[in-house]
Amino acid sequence: MLTKVLLTGFDTKARWLIGLILLVALLVPALSLMVPQGNPLHLDAYVVTLFGKYLTYAILALALDLVWGYCGILSLGHAAFFALGGYGMGMYLMRQIGARGVYANPVLPDFMVFLNYKDLPWFWTGFDLWWVAVLAVLAVPGLVAFGFGWLAFRSRVTGVYLSIITQALTYALLLAFFRNDLGMGGNNGLTDFKDILGFNVQAPETRAALFAATALLLAGSIFVVSVIVNSKLGKVMIAVRDAESRTRFLGWRPENVKLFAFVVSALIAGLAGALYVPQVGIINPGEFDPGNSIEAVIWVAVGGRGTLLGPIVGALLVNLGKTVFTGALPDYWLFALGGLFVVVTLFMPKGIVGLWAQLRRRRAKTPAPTVDRAPSLEPAE
Numbered sequence: 001m002l003t004k005v006l007l008t009g010f011d012t013k014a015r016w017l018i019g020l021i022l023l024v025a026l027l028v029p030a031l032s033l034m035v036p037q038g039n040p041l042h043l044d045a046y047v048v049t050l051f052g053k054y055l056t057y058a059i060l061a062l063a064l065d066l067v068w069g070y071c072g073i074l075s076l077g078h079a080a081f082f083a084l085g086g087y088g089m090g091m092y093l094m095r096q097i098g099a100r101g102v103y104a105n106p107v108l109p110d111f112m113v114f115l116n117y118k119d120l121p122w123f124w125t126g127f128d129l130w131w132v133a134v135l136a137v138l139a140v141p142g143l144v145a146f147g148f149g150w151l152a153f154r155s156r157v158t159g160v161y162l163s164i165i166t167q168a169l170t171y172a173l174l175l176a177f178f179r180n181d182l183g184m185g186g187n188n189g190l191t192d193f194k195d196i197l198g199f200n201v202q203a204p205e206t207r208a209a210l211f212a213a214t215a216l217l218l219a220g221s222i223f224v225v226s227v228i229v230n231s232k233l234g235k236v237m238i239a240v241r242d243a244e245s246r247t248r249f250l251g252w253r254p255e256n257v258k259l260f261a262f263v264v265s266a267l268i269a270g271l272a273g274a275l276y277v278p279q280v281g282i283i284n285p286g287e288f289d290p291g292n293s294i295e296a297v298i299w300v301a302v303g304g305r306g307t308l309l310g311p312i313v314g315a316l317l318v319n320l321g322k323t324v325f326t327g328a329l330p331d332y333w334l335f336a337l338g339g340l341f342v343v344v345t346l347f348m349p350k351g352i353v354g355l356w357a358q359l360r361r362r363r364a365k366t367p368a369p370t371v372d373r374a375p376s377l378e379p380a381e
Helices: 002-009 012-033 045-068 078-095 110-114 130-154 159-177 204-229 232-242 244-249 254-280 290-303 309-328 330-347 351-365
Strands: none
Touching: 012 045, 012 204, 012 309, 045 078, 045 204, 045 254, 045 290, 045 309, 078 130, 078 159, 078 254, 078 290, 130 159, 130 254, 159 290, 204 232, 204 254, 232 244, 232 254, 244 254, 290 309, 290 330, 290 351, 309 330, 309 351
8 A cells, every 4th residue: 555655656757856866966976086186077075065055955945845835834934944953963963073172072062161061961962873863853843843833733823924933933943042051052053073974074075975865865855745745645735725724624634734744844854954064064043044944935936836846946046046146246146036036926936847837838739830832733633
């Protein structure tokens, strides 16, 4: 039964997309590690890390699309789950530093020594083990999403009110993590990482491996989202998105459907944040900034919500444009981003992928031009 559900939900488009991502997961590390420097095809470790960061953003966009594109929940706080997962990984990486820190304390991270901590806080216990960090990366965003969703969806908070509350959630976490007495690094956050699973995080081989792991996570996320949205539950999610009151009248519980989608989305976002941190090298309260969540909404809108490919395309293109634009005109990037969102809203409401599909349909419906034959010169019989 489970196999049938998986095969039914794993459609052809998802197979092609996952195949392409797996190819990229092999190709990029190979170009970085096997092609010698000086060769035009060689990829520098910095470029590999940059591409890896883009892929974590693509995973976040896909997670947001699950709740917005398929369930109609416009979350303006998904950066919170991304950052919580990042802090879980950051805590593990800080414990791996050991006595190699500035203050050479084998147990306490440098910022705790600086702030005169005497003992390691209880919630840091076990983070010297990778599997504890993985559990935290999944459990903390999942529990926060479950608690928030249980209260909000049971109270039937919808529309712009729900969006504002999600934004308030991430802002509250931002203020909390800025506090030094929280034991999470305060304003400076967690940084100066050395090792991950015993490997140097700065080594080109480690960066290539992290890129490959991020690509595999993206492929796995596509598989999970594809199975969900193509299942019976996925059809109910779309019904909740389009006509929640009618769906409730037919006997379904929209709040349970929303809660499921919200928690799964938070888990995916938390895993994305966990792979973001070792590649970027820092995690601080700025990741909770509500502006980051709004940017994620723009990625999905630009690519096309309600599709598997759209959020990935939007995240990659917008962040690539951000890298190029901020290098040339850094003071005008936010104006460009706002203008892009306005253009998409007015002229491409279904995003790039939706526009492309619409153009293909129009081309398919256009009849082939008829060729007028020249009058025959032969006499009629």
